[in-house]
Amino acid sequence: MQSRIDRLENLVLSLMHQTGSSAPDQRARLSPSPPEVNSERATTQRDVSPTPSDHGRIRIQHTVVSYVSSSHWAAILDSITDLRSHLTREEETYPREPDLLQQPTSFPRPQLLYCCLMHETPASIVKSLPPRPVVDRLVSRYFNILDIAPGVVHSSRFLREYEEFWKAPHAVPIIWVGLLFGMMCLSTQLQQSFLPTMASPALGQLGMPPEVAESKATVDRYREMVVQCLILGHYTKGGPYVLETLILYFLVECFHLKDMEIGIWVLVGNIVQIAIHMGFHRDAKHFPNISPFDGEMRRRIWAMIVQLDFSISMQLGLPRLVKESQTNTAEPRNLYDSDFDEHTAELPASRPETEVTPTLYVLAKLRLITVGVKVADMATEPRLHSYADILELDHQINEARNALPSSLKWDGLSSTLNIPSQVIIQKIWLEVTIQQLKIVLHRKFLDPSRLHEQYELQRLVDEETQTDGLLYQSRWRVSSAFLNDFLLATSILCFCLQGHIDEQKAHIDDQTDTNSELVDMNRIRQLLKTSQAIWRRQCASSREARKAVTALRLELEQANESTAWPGPATALNGDVEHWPGVTSSREMDLSS
DSSP, rough: OOOHHHHHHHHHHHHHHHHHHHHHHHHHSSSOOOHHHHHHTTTTTSBBSSSOOOOOOOETTTTTEEEEEOOOTHHHHHHHHHHHHHHHHHHSSSOOSSOOOOGGGSSOEEEEEEEOOOOHHHHHHHHOOOHHHHHHHHHHHHHHOOOOSSSTTTTHHHHHHHHHHSSSGGGGGHHHHHHHHHHHHHHHHHHTSSSSOOOOOGGGGGGGGGGHHHHHHHHHHHHHHHHHHHHHHTTGGGGGGGHHHEEEEEHHHHHOOOOOOHHHHHHHHHHHHHHHTTTTTSOOOTTTTHHHHHHHHHHHHHHHHHHHHHHHHHEEEEEOOOGGGOOOOOOOOOGGGOOOOOOOOSSSOOOOOSSSSSHHHHHHHHHHHHHHHHHHHHHHOOOBBBBBHHHHHHHHHHHHHHHHHHGGOOOOGGGTTOOOHHHHHHHHOOOOOOOHHHHHOOOOOOGGGOOOOOOOOOHHHHTSSSSSSTTGGGGGGGOOOHHHHHHHHHHHHHHHHHHHHHHHHTTTTTTTTTTTGGGGGGHHHHHHHHHHHHHHTTTOOHEEEHHHHHHHHHHHHHHHHHOOOOOOGGGGGOOOGSTOOOOOOTTOOOOO
């Protein structure tokens, strides 16, 4: 069977070669392999990805048409034939788009894209502010506890403007008022995270505890004020405070979001376009009319926009919007807000990275994204890449990990017992990002027989965000971005388990696949059972979690019907890092 597959593959590649549609270097990669190479295909890594191209997956349903690249978790699950029809029925049972007759408040996110009514004026918006002591507490919580967007707003300058605002509330730009409402909304959402668990959404507000219903109403009101301020300020034209307010509004819409909405990606697209229109993609040092202070703040804001673009695009399996060839903005410096202000004539040098400023995490994430964007582009490009390209990027990922500040490297939970929970989350998030890049990079070359023992970051995060866990105080950070990476890892393990089942059915294990003993499939099944239990608890609030539970149930049922799996072989003790196509367990965490 393997020989027949190889012959068919070579025939297809030969025909593609004859069409001449590929570039010269691609045609060289697509040339049929010599006969002596074919006999080794079952046990050696391919020179190019097994699929001729990466066109992704398009799903067409009634009124919805959606696309994701082939490295997206949904496309990976969809590639498992036995799951495809079941998951399609699951999506039809829980449709993503609301009925057109529903009220506007139930429209998909973000509200800014669906709000057409202007029923506020600048005066009425300012008048709607709560008393100053209430606003003071919310602003204090934003700067001292809620480190969700470090550096986007310079704390010292904002607090000076804040004092001036209370002296003449109607003299400030309406966009600045929107920025204030954004801070208030995020602070209220943080407070909401520590209230009693909400009742089922089907019960509505009547089924909520009074304090929860009141908090939800406050968040809705503050969010509405941000939207009204953006519209009144003609935000698409850009200007002072526009990008800061849009970024905070983005975070408001995503704060409790478990399933990423396509509208959020559209919002990020608007933010990117407005930022480019305002020249944020060019470094301020080239423009003498931009002060050192404004130049550094522009770098901070652009760094945040690049991260939003990368994160949301990866979650949705869509191409990025920011192109590195079109930008030269430098990374921001590792500085505290107290290190510079509007009167600074020359920026101080960046602090050593042993000093953990609020900006350090942004810098660490930005450096991972520098190689991450190459991985994302490779995953979404509809052309072939050689395995040498994959190994080169894998090397760059390892270098990026080694270059992380020591204070933000993940060394296991035991090494984090004396640091704040938000720093632990940052360390885990950086490690999850690295593992996500590894999975996406090696996706096309993945072979079920080349998996090895995994860490269990999903289980760790789930356990430690429970009551009294080390991450309990920061559990609100486990949003759609975290869940998407866990979904990707879950889908990869499903794919590998299905591949092993297919091999057993075809009796290939006994004939040609000598590497199948390198992985303990019982271990994978146990990891998937643990993952299934975690996803099941999140079904009430996440459509994607329901899809994961369905896929895992079907896969595990099929696995239970199959024959017993081989245990881990002694070959695991070998030098696996030097086998073709193999990444060591320290480098690839498939269960994250």
